[in-house]
Amino acid sequence: xxxxxxxxxxxxxxxxxxxxxxxxxxxxxxxxxxxxxxxxxxxxxxxxxxxxxxxxxxxxxxxxxxxxxxxxxxxxxxxxxxxxxxxxxxxxxxxxxxxxxxxxxxxxxxxxxxxxxxxxxxxxxxxxxxxxxxxxxxxxxxxxxxxxxxxxxxxxxxxxxxxxxxx
Numbered sequence: 001x002x003x004x005x006x007x008x009x010x011x012x013x014x015x016x017x018x019x020x021x022x023x024x025x026x027x028x029x030x031x032x033x034x035x036x037x038x039x040x041x042x043x044x045x046x047x048x049x050x051x052x053x054x055x056x057x058x059x060x061x062x063x064x065x066x067x068x069x070x071x072x073x074x075x076x077x078x079x080x081x082x083x084x085x086x087x088x089x090x091x092x093x094x095x096x097x098x099x100x101x102x103x104x105x106x107x108x109x110x111x112x113x114x115x116x117x118x119x120x121x122x123x124x125x126x127x128x129x130x131x132x133x134x135x136x137x138x139x140x141x142x143x144x145x146x147x148x149x150x151x152x153x154x155x156x157x158x159x160x161x162x163x164x165x166x167x
Contacts, residue, residue, distance in 0.1 A: 041073035044108055051111040052077070056104050061085075063111060064098055073102025086128035089120045 044052060044066060052066045054075060061084075064077025076099055081092035 041075075041102060041105060041108060042069065042071070044069055044075070044110075047110040052108055053083075053111045054100055054105055055107040056100065057106050058104070062095065062098060062100065063092070064095075067097075070102075073105055075100040075102070075105065075108070084122075084125055084129065086125045086132055089125060089128070090117070091119050091122040091125035093122060 047066050048069075050066060051063060052075075053061065053063050054077070055061050060082060062077065062080055062082050064080030066075060067078045068076035076097070078097055080095040080098035082095050083090050083092055
C-alpha cells in the first residue's frame, strides 16, 4: 500500500519507498563487492602454489608454499621453514613438507615478497632467544618476590598511611 500512496504523493509513504529503494541498491552494491569473498581459511585457495605465512596457536610461525587445503582448514605446505624471532631479527629452520591441522591455525595469509627478507644465523637467534627468556624469567621472579614482600609489609605506628587509616 505504501507504493500506491507514494504514487499519489503521500510524503511519508514516498519517504518509506525511497528508503526501501536505497536499501535494495546498497544491498546490491554490497553483494557485488563481496561476490568473490570467501570466508575463513578457505580464502587461501587463491594462494595455492604461493608462499603463505601461518601463525600457529602455540605461537610458532611457519612459512611455506601452499600445496593443498581441505574443508577442515588443514594446510599442506612444501618447502616450509619455521621462522624464529629474537631482538627484532629472525632465522629460518628448514622443515620441508609440513602438515598443519586447521584447528592449530591462528592466522594465515599470503606472504608475497616478504618471505625473502635476509635472515640472521640460526645459532645467534637461538642464543638471543635464550637471553630474552632468562631476562623474562628474572623479571617474573622479581615481580613475584616484590608481590610476596608487599603482602607482609606491616606499617609501623609512625607512618602517615596508618595515621590516616585509624582517624
